[in-house]
Amino acid sequence: MEGLYHQTNKQVHEVQSHMGRLETSDKQSVHLVENEIQARIDNIFSNLERLEILSSKEPPSKRQNAKLRVDQLKYDVQHLQTALRNFQHRRYVREQQERQREELLARTFTTNDSDTTIPIDETLQFNESLQNAHRGMDDLIGSGTNILQGLRDQRVTLKGTHKKILDVANMLGLSNTVMRLIEKRAFQDKYFMIGGMILTCVIMFLVVQYLT
Numbered sequence: 001m002e003g004l005y006h007q008t009n010k011q012v013h014e015v016q017s018h019m020g021r022l023e024t025s026d027k028q029s030v031h032l033v034e035n036e037i038q039a040r041i042d043n044i045f046s047n048l049e050r051l052e053i054l055s056s057k058e059p060p061s062k063r064q065n066a067k068l069r070v071d072q073l074k075y076d077v078q079h080l081q082t083a084l085r086n087f088q089h090r091r092y093v094r095e096q097q098e099r100q101r102e103e104l105l106a107r108t109f110t111t112n113d114s115d116t117t118i119p120i121d122e123t124l125q126f127n128e129s130l131q132n133a134h135r136g137m138d139d140l141i142g143s144g145t146n147i148l149q150g151l152r153d154q155r156v157t158l159k160g161t162h163k164k165i166l167d168v169a170n171m172l173g174l175s176n177t178v179m180r181l182i183e184k185r186a187f188q189d190k191y192f193m194i195g196g197m198i199l200t201c202v203i204m205f206l207v208v209q210y211l212t
Contacts, residue, residue: 001054005069008047012076015040019080022087030091037084044077 018037025033048070055066 001051001058001066004047004051004054008044008051008073011040011044011047012073012080015044015080019083034084034088041077041081041084048074048077
């Protein structure tokens, strides 16, 4: 598992360095860079599936730590996937706006042209749709960020719970000893009570016999 973990961790850092190429790539090569980054991210997700299986087979003393390391890698690659999709969405909106502007500037009109009106309503509607899609993506990214933060909070909670379980396990030895002592004392008290009852009955019998 260690070899695959270090290999996957290295791939995550490589993707992080490649993300900087997106902003500096031209229009002709940006698609190639996006496809290359996506392929690397898909490979990392594949490795994470194998790591989850391997971490579940680790010895109990190492299993929790192994799962935490895998969860951290998963968080990092999900963050990279979200950043890539966010960049692709911004690029798509920018290209659509540039295409509309070029089409509008390329149009020619004549005084007798029956189609001299510019479809302002359609353009505004299209831009509004793009803005709605952009807001939807922002909401999706925000939800994903909240989910990832929740996973990190759960990880911290699990670590605290794990520590408490270990503390309870260490106390069980003392608790079992105390319970055995209590059971032994209760067993002795039972015989003392029976003996006292018998002794009382004998004394009462002798007193009755003496008085009569």
